[in-house]
Every structure is written in structure tokens, then in C-alpha cells.
Amino acid sequence: MDLIPDFIPVIGYLDDLIIVPLLIRLSIKLIPAAVLIEARKNVKNNPQKLKKSNWIFATVIVIIWLALFYVAYRHFSYLWK
Known part of the structure; x- marks a missing residue:
């Protein structure tokens, strides 16, 4: 809620x-x-104990989010100029 x-x-x-x-x-x-x-x-x-695979998946997800933010920044950067 x-x-x-x-x-x-x-x-x-x-x-x-x-x-x-x-x-x-x-x-x-x-x-x-x-x-x-x-x-x-x-x-x-x-x-x-945390498995190493958990850290690998977390790293992949963070990289995907960073890539999406980068693409969005490149796509919309003309609006801030």
C-alpha cells in the first residue's frame, strides 16, 4: 500500500x-x-553464506541498469543543452 x-x-x-x-x-x-x-x-x-552466483547476477543487473541510463542520457541529452 x-x-x-x-x-x-x-x-x-x-x-x-x-x-x-x-x-x-x-x-x-x-x-x-x-x-x-x-x-x-x-x-x-x-x-x-552467499553464493558467488548471487554476486554475478547482481553485477549483471547493475551493468544493465547503467547501460540503460547511458542510453537514456545519450538519447535525451539534447533536451538539456
């Missing part, structure tokens, strides 16, 4: 910066204490 659409400058993202942390905090408070304690023990006893 988004109270203020993100396409509205500044305020659109500002509500996300306030609402999302509040909802995360509320969600954690709604988890029963026994479940939360057990989950924390599981994480502590069995830490997960």
Missing part, C-alpha cells in the same frame, strides 16, 4: 522512508516471542 504515489517528487519517497520501517517494526512485534527466539537460534547456529 502506498499512501502517496512515488512519482510525486520527494514526498512520494518520503512516505516510504517513514512507513516501511514502521511496518517492519510492527511485523516483528506481531511475531510470537517463542517463534522469534527459535528463528534467531537457527540463524546463529546455521549461518548462510
